[in-house]
Every structure is written in structure tokens, then in C-alpha cells.
Amino acid sequence: MLGEGILKGMAETARNFVGSYFSAERMTTVEYPEERIAPIEAARVFPFLVYDTENWEAGLRCVACQICEKECPPKCIFIEKSKDKKPDAIGKPQFYPTRFDIDISVCMSCQICVEVCPFEAIKMDNVFELATDDRFGGLLLDRKELAKSNEYYHGIHPTEAARVDARLAAEKVKADAKSTAAVVASAVKGAERPAPPAAGGV
Numbered sequence: 001m002l003g004e005g006i007l008k009g010m011a012e013t014a015r016n017f018v019g020s021y022f023s024a025e026r027m028t029t030v031e032y033p034e035e036r037i038a039p040i041e042a043a044r045v046f047p048f049l050v051y052d053t054e055n056w057e058a059g060l061r062c063v064a065c066q067i068c069e070k071e072c073p074p075k076c077i078f079i080e081k082s083k084d085k086k087p088d089a090i091g092k093p094q095f096y097p098t099r100f101d102i103d104i105s106v107c108m109s110c111q112i113c114v115e116v117c118p119f120e121a122i123k124m125d126n127v128f129e130l131a132t133d134d135r136f137g138g139l140l141l142d143r144k145e146l147a148k149s150n151e152y153y154h155g156i157h158p159t160e161a162a163r164v165d166a167r168l169a170a171e172k173v174k175a176d177a178k179s180t181a182a183v184v185a186s187a188v189k190g191a192e193r194p195a196p197p198a199a200g201g202v
Ligand code: SF4
Pocket: 047, 071, 072, 073, 074, 075, 076, 077, 102, 106, 107, 108, 109, 110, 111, 112, 113, 114
């Protein structure tokens, strides 16, 4: 029947409208900002940078590989890479970002930066109250503003953060085993090398 879908939709709306006076489950909205719904684990708003240890700057996981900057569809990530290196989360010397900005007024929350990052360094935050009257840079967040601890990450996305920690721990075990094997191999090679002739010998 012509218009059947519209009638069904209107009936459903009317059912929810009347029902909302009698059943709390049919109340699908809250009176924000006085009332707020509890944050849910699956919520994703804008990205942040994860750091380990107490020091946000030294502990940033980001190694300035710039993959996220290249892959970001609206090009709202701006990175400058260091000239020197510092140890990353698994102790490997890596470059780091001397500048890492995200223009969240342009970010479209697509999460591509998170998906392409090989270092688990950038994740999605659930903070959404970021309105500002500063039109000139108020929403251009720098690396200090973007940096949030791994504990914070666990607080907002516990399941995902636990999976990431397990992966990084497994990588660290593998890297440690590799470097121990390299040390042993070099010691064995040194022991097998013939001793140099004694000084003054013929
Ligand atoms: S969420 Fe998407 S748009 Fe926003 S910074 Fe990441 S890649 Fe860019």
C-alpha cells in the first residue's frame, strides 16, 4: 500500500512518545547538560597520543614515522621528526616527534590514523566537550595537549588497551630474546677465533 512505511514509522514514534510517560526504557533522550549518559567503551571522538611511564614527553610511543599524517583523509595531522633517537616502548632506539599537532576542527573522527599506526601510539578519545571561542588555533592541539597516559587509555577502552598491552609485551619478549641470542652468538664467535701469536715469538 502506498505510504504504508510512513504510517508504520509514525505509529512507532507515537508508541514511543506515549510510552515514554509510563516506562523509563522508552525515554531515549536525556536532558543534557544537566543529565549525562555514562561513557561507553565503544565511543570514539578525536585521537590522542599514548605515553608510557610518568613522563609524557619521554614516554610517547609515537616514533614520528608519519604514516598517520600521510593516510589522514582531510590532512589534519602535522608532524616534525626529531634528528636524534630515544628508546621506544620495547627499548629500541627510535625517532620521536618534535611537533605533533592535530587540527580537530578538521578531523572527521574516521580512526584511520589509529588503524594504520604500527606502534599503538595513537588512539581514539571519548572527550567531546571541546567547544571554544578561540577561532585562531583553539582546536589545533599540540603533542602536550594530545598526550594521555596508558592508564587513561585503560580507563576509557579497557578491553582494547589490555589487548594492546599484551601485544607490546609479547613483542618485547621477542626483541629481548633476539638481542640475547645475538650476544651469545657473538661471544661464541669470539671464543672460536684462534688466539693471536704470543708477543716476541718466532
Ligand atoms: S581520525 Fe581520521 S581525520 Fe581525524 S586525525 Fe585521524 S585520520 Fe585524520
